[in-house]
Amino acid sequence: MSSQLSSTPLHAWHKSNGARMAEFAGFEMPIQYDGIVAEHIATRTAAGLFDISHMGRLRFDGPRADQLLDHLLTARATDMKIGQVRYSLMCNEEGGVLDDVLVSCLESPSGKVYFLLVVNAGNHAKIVKWIHPHLADFPDVEYHDVTSQTAMIAVQGPKALEICKPLLPPSALTLGYYRAKVTEQMSKPCVVSRTGYTGEDGFELIVKAEDAPRVWENILMAGRNLGVRAAGLGARDTLRLEAGMPLYGHELDESIDPYRAGLGFACKLADRQFLGRESLSRISQSPLVAKRVGLILDGKRAARQGASVLDADSRTVGTVTSGSFSPTLDRPIAMAYVEPSIAFEQSRLDVDIRGSRVSATIVPLPFYKRPTSK
Amino acid sequence: MSITPDQLRFCESHEWALAQDGIATIGISAFAVAELTDLVFMALPKVGQTVVAGKEFGEVESVKAVSPMYSPVSGEVVEVHDALVNQLEILNSDPYEAGWIMKVKMSDPNELNKLLSWTDYQSQCGGS
Numbered sequence: 001m002s003s004q005l006s007s008t009p010l011h012a013w014h015k016s017n018g019a020r021m022a023e024f025a026g027f028e029m030p031i032q033y034d035g036i037v038a039e040h041i042a043t044r045t046a047a048g049l050f051d052i053s054h055m056g057r058l059r060f061d062g063p064r065a066d067q068l069l070d071h072l073l074t075a076r077a078t079d080m081k082i083g084q085v086r087y088s089l090m091c092n093e094e095g096g097v098l099d100d101v102l103v104s105c106l107e108s109p110s111g112k113v114y115f116l117l118v119v120n121a122g123n124h125a126k127i128v129k130w131i132h133p134h135l136a137d138f139p140d141v142e143y144h145d146v147t148s149q150t151a152m153i154a155v156q157g158p159k160a161l162e163i164c165k166p167l168l169p170p171s172a173l174t175l176g177y178y179r180a181k182v183t184e185q186m187s188k189p190c191v192v193s194r195t196g197y198t199g200e201d202g203f204e205l206i207v208k209a210e211d212a213p214r215v216w217e218n219i220l221m222a223g224r225n226l227g228v229r230a231a232g233l234g235a236r237d238t239l240r241l242e243a244g245m246p247l248y249g250h251e252l253d254e255s256i257d258p259y260r261a262g263l264g265f266a267c268k269l270a271d272r273q274f275l276g277r278e279s280l281s282r283i284s285q286s287p288l289v290a291k292r293v294g295l296i297l298d299g300k301r302a303a304r305q306g307a308s309v310l311d312a313d314s315r316t317v318g319t320v321t322s323g324s325f326s327p328t329l330d331r332p333i334a335m336a337y338v339e340p341s342i343a344f345e346q347s348r349l350d351v352d353i354r355g356s357r358v359s360a361t362i363v364p365l366p367f368y369k370r371p372t373s374k
Numbered sequence: 375m376s377i378t379p380d381q382l383r384f385c386e387s388h389e390w391a392l393a394q395d396g397i398a399t400i401g402i403s404a405f406a407v408a409e410l411t412d413l414v415f416m417a418l419p420k421v422g423q424t425v426v427a428g429k430e431f432g433e434v435e436s437v438k439a440v441s442p443m444y445s446p447v448s449g450e451v452v453e454v455h456d457a458l459v460n461q462l463e464i465l466n467s468d469p470y471e472a473g474w475i476m477k478v479k480m481s482d483p484n485e486l487n488k489l490l491s492w493t494d495y496q497s498q499c500g501g502s
């Protein structure tokens with residue numbers, strides 16, 4: 001294994017617990033332990049425990065931190081309340097997506113309000129560079145990249161809350177969806193966020209790097225009779241695909257605008273200026289050039305990124321961005337960008353899978369929605 | 375009669391061959407099945423098709439990835455295990471007998487000598 005790769009604070013645990021490791025965004029990460037399908041199903045029926053420490057964590061302190069973020073993000077940051085989490089995009093001046101992020105407004109135990117930006121691992125370096133020149137306009141904002149001194153752990157699934165019950169204070173357990181707070185986990189500092197990337201309920205925890213192995217073991221211990229299991233990036237990908245969530249490098253990149261991705265909701269254009277606003281305003285008023293759709297394929301073969309989508313006349317009308325076998329549906333599923341003129345539910349199309357044509361049907365996203373909880 | 379892996383010859387790319395009367399039965403190793411995990415599909419050759427040693431004859435697909443399968447020998451495909459596609463779980467329990475993939479009428483049986491013995495194949499898998 002290359003010595004250039006970074007490792008997360010849970011690396012030793014993964015290695016000694018049979019994880020198959022692979023490079024992802026410069027990190028040596030667990031792709032799977034016993035198998036993607038088993039881990040996927042455990043997350044849908046009980047809970048999955050994910051090491052997501054590779055994601056970038058950037059902290060912004062100071063009275064104008066909200067204004068700096070408001071300038072960088074497509075979502076509004078200046079009206080965020082303590083404890084709120086928002087999904088947002090960062091766009092370039094052309095309106096292309098640089099990254100999709102979660103921004104949280106938090107209060108430290110000493111009463112300081114600050115913002116936390118969680119960015120994709122693969123975009124981390126690019127975003128740090130992108131932010132840099134704008135810091136000069138906000139000299140009173142303190143910016144820290146806290147990625148390497150912290151770890152990030154996701155507990156996801158219908159049993160996630162029950163598993164975390166003995167481990168987290170009541171105020172963390174009663175957080176609403178897309179709410180977060182700074183709290184303690186076994187008397188150690190911890191950011192708890194009711195968010196996730198699997199389509200399930202659950203938490204994402206940010207803890208100090210040195211506390212990560214203990215927190216990880218505690219969760220496994222607390223959930224051992226409830227069916228929790230460690231899950232790798234393989235299952236994380238099939239879970240997010242079923243949940244219809246975009247993945248940067250697949251559904252999103254700098255050549256894609258938020259509107260064709262169906263992420264217009266994350267762009268607040270009114271009464272504010274931010275990077276990419278002019279382009280986004282123009283794009284939002286123009287007809288869509290493509291639309292992100294879900295496909296269910298006939299047969300057993302999955303379409304992968306780059307596969308062409310064809311109409312009845314063999315005309316290329318789109319491209320697959322992600323595809324996999326869906327363990328929940330027991331069918332191959334995919335997301336694709338297609339021409340808006342054919343982007344209708346139940347439309348029948350073909351996908352070219354390495355030379356053979358397979359029939360597919362456009363279905364609404366997400367492919368999977370969790371049963372509504374109490 | 376049951377087949378044990380020491381009767382087989384292996385490719386570095388994890389296919390196996392068992393020759394009898396000029397016909398080679400071809401499959402993939404237990405190691406390959408374990409590495410791939412969660413198999414969902416197999417693209418098989420057709421009877422009458424020509425295969426070439428070291429060249430792709432089909433592909434096996436798991437939840438996450440598609441992997442080509444390479445033929446250990448050259449010749450004509452005389453039988454294909456079509457039923458396997460709908461019961462890929464056989465490969466987990468019995469990759470060397472019930473999990474056979476195709477039978478090839480060999481054009482050059484000497485090609486078998488270029489394949490690995492079970493012992494050599496095992497050390498390759500262990501050392502990777």
